[in-house]
Amino acid sequence: MVAAGIAGYGVYVPRYRIKTSEIASVWGEDGEKLAKGLGVFEKSVPGPDEDVATISVEAARNAIKRGNVNPLDIGAVYVGSESHPYAVKPTGTIVAEAVGCSHDITCADYEFACKAGTAAIQTCMGLVKSGMVKLGLAIGSDTAQGRPGDALEYSAAAGGAAYVIGSENLLATIEETYSFTSDTPDFWRREGEDFPSHGARFTGEPAYFRHVGAGAAGLLKKTGTTIDDYDYFVFHMPNGKFPVAMGRQIGVPKEKLEDSLVVRRIGNTYSGSAMIGLARVLDIAKPGSRIFVVSYGSGAGSDAFSITVEDAIEERRGQVPTVDDYIERKTYVNYSVYAKYRRKIKALS
Amino acid sequence: MMSDRVAIVGAGMSKFGELWDKSLIDITLEAGMYSIFDSGVSGSEIDGLVVGNMSAGRFTGQEHLGAMAVDMGGLGSIPSYSVEAGCASGGAAVRQAYMAIKSGEHDVVLVLGCEKMSDVSQTEAMNTISVAGDWENEGMFGATFPALYAFMARRHMMEYGTTEEHLAKVTVKNHANAAHNQWAQFQRPVPLEVVMRSGLIADPIRVLHSSPVTDGAAGLVLCREDLAKKYTDTPVYVESSEQSSDTLALHNRKSITQMDAVIRSTRSSLKEAKLTINDIDVFELHDSFTIGEIILTEDVGIAKKGEGGKALDEGITEIGGKFPVNTSGGLKARGHPVGATGVAQIVELVLQLRGDAEKRQVDGAEKAMAVNIGGTGATSIVHILGR
Amino acid sequence: MAEQGVAQVWRRIRSVYNIQGNKCETCGTYYFPPRPVCPTCRRKGKLVEHQFKGLGKVYSFAVVRQAPENFKRQLPYVIAEIELDEGARLTGQIVNVDPEDVEIGMRVRACFRKIKEYGSSGLIVYGYKFEPTMKVTGHK
Numbered sequence: 001m002v003a004a005g006i007a008g009y010g011v012y013v014p015r016y017r018i019k020t021s022e023i024a025s026v027w028g029e030d031g032e033k034l035a036k037g038l039g040v041f042e043k044s045v046p047g048p049d050e051d052v053a054t055i056s057v058e059a060a061r062n063a064i065k066r067g068n069v070n071p072l073d074i075g076a077v078y079v080g081s082e083s084h085p086y087a088v089k090p091t092g093t094i095v096a097e098a099v100g101c102s103h104d105i106t107c108a109d110y111e112f113a114c115k116a117g118t119a120a121i122q123t124c125m126g127l128v129k130s131g132m133v134k135l136g137l138a139i140g141s142d143t144a145q146g147r148p149g150d151a152l153e154y155s156a157a158a159g160g161a162a163y164v165i166g167s168e169n170l171l172a173t174i175e176e177t178y179s180f181t182s183d184t185p186d187f188w189r190r191e192g193e194d195f196p197s198h199g200a201r202f203t204g205e206p207a208y209f210r211h212v213g214a215g216a217a218g219l220l221k222k223t224g225t226t227i228d229d230y231d232y233f234v235f236h237m238p239n240g241k242f243p244v245a246m247g248r249q250i251g252v253p254k255e256k257l258e259d260s261l262v263v264r265r266i267g268n269t270y271s272g273s274a275m276i277g278l279a280r281v282l283d284i285a286k287p288g289s290r291i292f293v294v295s296y297g298s299g300a301g302s303d304a305f306s307i308t309v310e311d312a313i314e315e316r317r318g319q320v321p322t323v324d325d326y327i328e329r330k331t332y333v334n335y336s337v338y339a340k341y342r343r344k345i346k347a348l349s
Numbered sequence: 350m351m352s353d354r355v356a357i358v359g360a361g362m363s364k365f366g367e368l369w370d371k372s373l374i375d376i377t378l379e380a381g382m383y384s385i386f387d388s389g390v391s392g393s394e395i396d397g398l399v400v401g402n403m404s405a406g407r408f409t410g411q412e413h414l415g416a417m418a419v420d421m422g423g424l425g426s427i428p429s430y431s432v433e434a435g436c437a438s439g440g441a442a443v444r445q446a447y448m449a450i451k452s453g454e455h456d457v458v459l460v461l462g463c464e465k466m467s468d469v470s471q472t473e474a475m476n477t478i479s480v481a482g483d484w485e486n487e488g489m490f491g492a493t494f495p496a497l498y499a500f501m502a503r504r505h506m507m508e509y510g511t512t513e514e515h516l517a518k519v520t521v522k523n524h525a526n527a528a529h530n531q532w533a534q535f536q537r538p539v540p541l542e543v544v545m546r547s548g549l550i551a552d553p554i555r556v557l558h559s560s561p562v563t564d565g566a567a568g569l570v571l572c573r574e575d576l577a578k579k580y581t582d583t584p585v586y587v588e589s590s591e592q593s594s595d596t597l598a599l600h601n602r603k604s605i606t607q608m609d610a611v612i613r614s615t616r617s618s619l620k621e622a623k624l625t626i627n628d629i630d631v632f633e634l635h636d637s638f639t640i641g642e643i644i645l646t647e648d649v650g651i652a653k654k655g656e657g658g659k660a661l662d663e664g665i666t667e668i669g670g671k672f673p674v675n676t677s678g679g680l681k682a683r684g685h686p687v688g689a690t691g692v693a694q695i696v697e698l699v700l701q702l703r704g705d706a707e708k709r710q711v712d713g714a715e716k717a718m719a720v721n722i723g724g725t726g727a728t729s730i731v732h733i734l735g736r
Numbered sequence: 737m738a739e740q741g742v743a744q745v746w747r748r749i750r751s752v753y754n755i756q757g758n759k760c761e762t763c764g765t766y767y768f769p770p771r772p773v774c775p776t777c778r779r780k781g782k783l784v785e786h787q788f789k790g791l792g793k794v795y796s797f798a799v800v801r802q803a804p805e806n807f808k809r810q811l812p813y814v815i816a817e818i819e820l821d822e823g824a825r826l827t828g829q830i831v832n833v834d835p836e837d838v839e840i841g842m843r844v845r846a847c848f849r850k851i852k853e854y855g856s857s858g859l860i861v862y863g864y865k866f867e868p869t870m871k872v873t874g875h876k
Contacts, residue, residue, distance in 0.1 A: 318874030499798030
């Protein structure tokens with residue numbers, strides 16, 4: 001069994017933003033109070049010509065460029081999302097053509113709410129470690145929709161991250177991964193429905209906290225490590241409060257969580273959430289740093305990863321935009337333009 | 350037998366406009382009748398028919414217009430077909446008839462240019478026009494036809510200092526001319542400020558810089574030189590008919606502020622007619638957008654490159670000017686039923702050369718030139734006519 | 737399906753997703769989209785596949801304010817003629833920019849976007865658009 005890890009990574013966040021206060025003013029709520037309460041001040045909005053395929057391609061092209069890998073060596077492509085452009089027809093094949101893969105690849109789309117992308121990472125790890133492929137491309141991206149007027153409208157955002165998983169010239173090694181899964185109906189969307197439904201407060205304790213907590217505990221046990229052994233923590237970010245509360249619950253020092261909390265400025269990018277959080281840490285972490293990642297997907301499950309940053313990461317910086325470069329490239333839209341872009345106005349084709 | 354020259358003995362057109370109660374064949378036959386009556390030719394003497402049309406299939410669902418026109422017009426069993434060259438379909442039809450007679454294959458040919466555009470919605474009409482450009486590489490990506498001309502306008506403004514006011518002056522001149530043209534779609538003058546304030550379609554191109562969606566048809570009867578005097582005392586002769594091609598996509602041209610196909614075809618047409626540009630008394634230059642007229646004014650040789658705007662400032666292309674352009678109102682004010690335009694240009698020039706243009710008349714006009722463009726300049730068809 | 741059937745879209749996927757054209761080795765000219773025949777050299781031409789870098793500058797542009805049905809949601813949008821570094825020019829939208837900020841000569845890079853969709857149940861066509869080159873922290 002060979003080592004597996006991150007040979008390249010990249011993200012994409014659309015340029016448009018809408019402020020929590022702007023959405024709140026439409027529904028007659030107190031914007032400032034809401035923003036503070038949720039820990040989300042503004043979220044990213046995809047343009048009318050963007051979708052999970054376009055976001056995934058941009059992120060994947062960045063990942064390939066940063067990793068300086070040859071796309072013809074990619075043997076597997078998996079795209080995880082809950083807003084794939086087609087219900088039937090994989091996003092993965094569109095991405096594969098657009099990044100220059102050969103036809104000799106295996107490919108599929110994944111769905112597991114917000115952890116579809118990390119599930120893709122695990123699959124690629126397995127394929128690489130077993131020698132079945134040289135490189136695997138795992139992508140988590142979403143253009144999440146919030147029901148107008150619902151609490152989730154403030155956080156449902158768009159963005160994606162791509163990871164090239166390999167065994168050589170790694171920017172970071174993934175030593176171990178652990179998952180915790182159960183049938184827990186906290187958040188779902190039926191076929192044909194425009195917007196998801198959820199169990200409100202049920203999405204907290206029995207869902208997010210139970211699974212992320214168990215995922216963290218399981219990983220620590222499997223690796224024989226403790227919280228103190230890690231320099232950075234990344235949890236799935238449905239809002240700015242849950243990951244902070246999770247950290248407190250398991251004794252993570254506040255400053256070790258700060259760098260991954262992208263949700264405050266771009267909202268919850270669903271399948272992209274933990275993966276973009278991890279990317280931000282990778283943008284700044286020194287070689288030798290250890291990163292603890294736990295993603296969460298409603299329905300429900302968590303994927304936990306123990307990662308060590310390698311020397312090679314430093315010479316691959318400056319190749320493609322960082323997470324902060326994307327966060328800082330922004331222009332605000334008001335609610336009506338947001339509604340037009342997000343097709344909440346049905347009349348236009 | 351081969352003919353030395355080809356004569357135009359009949360010219361006529363339908364009114365141009367939004368003709369709700371007339372179908373494509375109605376207006377086509379109307380133009381046919383007017384031009385045949387005008388010519389003094391009897392229907393049974395016509396031995397060929399060429400239709401100029403760009404997109405009857407998409408606008409009305411009907412193709413095979415050649416057969417339809419012969420059938421509906423009661424012209425017996427003569428050969429007939431349709432030719433297409435984008436917005437130069439009309440000019441191409443005239444050229445086909447000219448070559449048919451010059452070669453000796455035909456004696457008397459009826460040319461009918463026609464288009465019925467108002468049976469579809471405006472956006473559908475826009476979509477259809479845009480396929481005169483490179484659909485797969487321009488239109489598909491959102492480059493509407495006005496956007497392509499906007500590329501040319503913006504570049505022309507950057508390279509030569511052409512102004513928005515120049516773009517508007519073409520409209521003012523052409524509408525003033527069309528006020529004297531009973532067949533024109535728009536017969537009212539338009540003030541400069543109104544043009545300059547009109548809505549933007551694709552910056553810097555505005556609604557009033559752009560030729561409209563129009564229904565219309567125009568017809569010509571062409572015949573062998575030796576037959577002409579039999580039909581009329583005032584035949585007009587085709588001194589030359591030339592055509593040149595360039596890349597389909599605007600982005601593949603060497604320069605987008607000139608049309609090399611126009612430069613080539615006007616040069617060869619003047620050479621063929623043994624004339625210089627100073628010998629031409631009146632012009633019809635294809636102005637699908639006003640920047641088009643400015644560029645053509647330069648490319649045919651009326652003004653130096655880059656001085657098309659200056660020519661407008663100095664009134665050179667007015668009816669009383671040295672080189673009158675678009676006395677009919679041009680595409681902008683006369684209207685632009687795509688397939689009919691190239692034929693309508695020739696109809697206007699025939700009237701001018703006969704002295705029948707009334708209030709639009711250019712005194713003593715003896716030689717005339719029509720330039721009909723396809724797409725953004727991929728096709729240029731030039732005819733020089735003379736008394 | 738409007739102007740294009742499934743096959744017509746599919747044939748161009750590789751070239752339109754990746755800006756893949758060709759180059760005539762005889763005269764050194766780059767072509768996008770790939771040409772079947774080099775117009776300059778004709779039978780003497782030797783055409784080979786070329787992957788364009790996707791970088792270029794704005795040659796001319798327009799801000800479209802009236803557009804066909806399936807472009808209405810994007811209005812107003814910037815459409816431009818882009819001159820790629822290799823010399824070939826093509827036509828595409830410029831996104832991620834405010835129309836007032838577009839200038840002839842501006843540096844752009846190719847990005848991957850939706851071009852159109854054939855209604856809510858039809859095919860989605862993807863392809864190239866351009867965006868201003870963005871800041872890359874740490875890039876020398």
